[in-house]
Amino acid sequence: MSDADYAPPRVWVWNKENGGQFASINRPIAGPTHERELPVGKHPLQLYSLGTPNGVKVTILLEELLALGHEGAEYDAWLIKINTGEQFSSGFVAINPNSKIPALVDRSGPEPTRVFESGAILIYLAEKFGAFLPTDASRAECLSWLMWQMGAAPFLGGGFGHFYAYAPVKIEYAIDRYAMEVKRQMDVLDRRLAGSEFIAGDHYTIADMALWPWYGALAQGQLYSAGEFLQVQEYRHVQRWANLVGARPAVQRGRMVNRVLGDPRGCLPERHDASDFETRTLDKLQATGG
Numbered sequence: 001m002s003d004a005d006y007a008p009p010r011v012w013v014w015n016k017e018n019g020g021q022f023a024s025i026n027r028p029i030a031g032p033t034h035e036r037e038l039p040v041g042k043h044p045l046q047l048y049s050l051g052t053p054n055g056v057k058v059t060i061l062l063e064e065l066l067a068l069g070h071e072g073a074e075y076d077a078w079l080i081k082i083n084t085g086e087q088f089s090s091g092f093v094a095i096n097p098n099s100k101i102p103a104l105v106d107r108s109g110p111e112p113t114r115v116f117e118s119g120a121i122l123i124y125l126a127e128k129f130g131a132f133l134p135t136d137a138s139r140a141e142c143l144s145w146l147m148w149q150m151g152a153a154p155f156l157g158g159g160f161g162h163f164y165a166y167a168p169v170k171i172e173y174a175i176d177r178y179a180m181e182v183k184r185q186m187d188v189l190d191r192r193l194a195g196s197e198f199i200a201g202d203h204y205t206i207a208d209m210a211l212w213p214w215y216g217a218l219a220q221g222q223l224y225s226a227g228e229f230l231q232v233q234e235y236r237h238v239q240r241w242a243n244l245v246g247a248r249p250a251v252q253r254g255r256m257v258n259r260v261l262g263d264p265r266g267c268l269p270e271r272h273d274a275s276d277f278e279t280r281t282l283d284k285l286q287a288t289g290g
Contacts, residue, residue, distance in 0.1 A: 025085045031093060038091035040107075041076030041272050048078045048092060049102035051259030051267075053157070053213035053223075054118045058102045059271075060209045060254030061125055061132065066274070067250045070129045072108065077257045077271040119150045122206040132206045142200035145192075145207040153214050155181045156223075165224040179230060182218075186235045189215055193237035197244075208245055213255070216242035253277055 014028050040046055045062070049055035065073035080086045080101050087099045096103040096116035104121050106113040106128075115124045123146070126133035134142055160178035163171060189211070192199065199207040214223070219235060219242040221227030233239065245251055256268040256277065268276060 025082065025088075030097065030099065031088075032090040033085060033088040034090070036086075036089035036091055038089070038095070039078055041078070043074045043076050043272075044072065044106060044108035045075035046078070046105040046107060047075050047102060047258075048080050048095065048104075049258045050080050050082055051255070051257060051261075052101065053153070053217065054100075055102045055258055056213035056255050057118045057210050058104065058121050058125075059257035060213070060251050061122055061206060063250035063254040063257075064209070064248075065125065065129050065131060068129075068131055070131065073125070073129060074274075075271070079258050079260070079269045081260075117150075119146055119210065122146065122210060126206050132204070132209070134200065134203065134205060138201045138203070138205075142205045142207045145199045146210050149207070149210045149214065152185050156185065156214055156218070160226070161224050164226060164229070183230060186215065186218070186230070186232065186238060189241075190235040190237045193241045198241070204245070204248075208241075209251075212242065212245045212251065216245055220246065 038046075038048060047058060047062070049058065051059075059077060062073055062075050080092065082101060086092065087096075087101060092103065093099055095105055095114040098116065100116070102116075102118055102121060104115045104124070106115065106124075115121045123133065123143075133139065155178060160175070160182045163174040163178060167174070189199075196202075198204050199211055215238065217223040218226065218230070219232050219238045221232065227233070256266055257271045258269060259267040260269050261267070270276075
């Protein structure tokens with residue numbers, strides 16, 4: 001039966017893998033698949049993540065906080081290899097019942113505090129350290145764009161990214177549908193940035209940190225190799241902002257953390273000290289599965 005002839009059954013039953021790059025880890029149920037405790041490092045903040053756009057949001061913020069001199073923002077970043085199902089370990093599920101990266105444990109208080117969902121982690125850390133989240137009228141603008149990113153990015157990632165880059169069968173309707181939506185989103189951002197230096201206004205905030213790994217990377221041709229396909233060069237205000245944010249040293253460091261794909265010089269699979277950026281080696285990459 002071709003896709004054109006397919007009609008949904010009255011009751012859907014999970015009786016086959018859905019194909020594609022992540023078929024072996026996709027399933028319609030939650031909960032752990034195996035017992036494994038998570039490692040704990042020396043710092044109060046323990047991050048369990050992978051260098052995907054959602055993971056990069058958090059490491060950018062942590063590196064920005066450290067650059068401001070917030071010593072309490074020192075952190076251990078542990079690699080969670082989602083392609084082998086490490087997000088379904090009992091330890092990971094205990095800190096994120098949704099089994100998605102990133103997840104954070106703050107051990108600075110009398111009892112550990114778990115925080116999951118990247119947007120929640122950004123807000124938690126920004127409030128904890130009193131940085132990158134405005135306290136004046138622009139706070140509402142910042143939070144509005146942060147929530148916009150959380151709602152919009154699934155159309156870019158799970159929608160366009162999946163059907164354009166990962167689906168085992170290229171479906172014209174699906175690619176057209178999501179390409180149209182991603183270009184609409186880029187136009188939304190381009191119109192906003194035409195009159196604003198940063199996403200929330202005149203100041204750099206967690207809204208920029210949330211948006212840049214997705215839309216900044218897309219604008220710079222680093223996401224799904226789809227820059228030419230989507231003609232991202234058209235969005236000149238997004239391009240200006242993407243280059244401005246991407247030039248920040250803390251952003252460049254944050255993008256490296258928990259990264260295992262691409263040029264080894266841009267990858268730091270695990271981060272436990274600031275000196276790790278200088279001492280990373282190909283041997284360490286290979287030891288962590290990169």
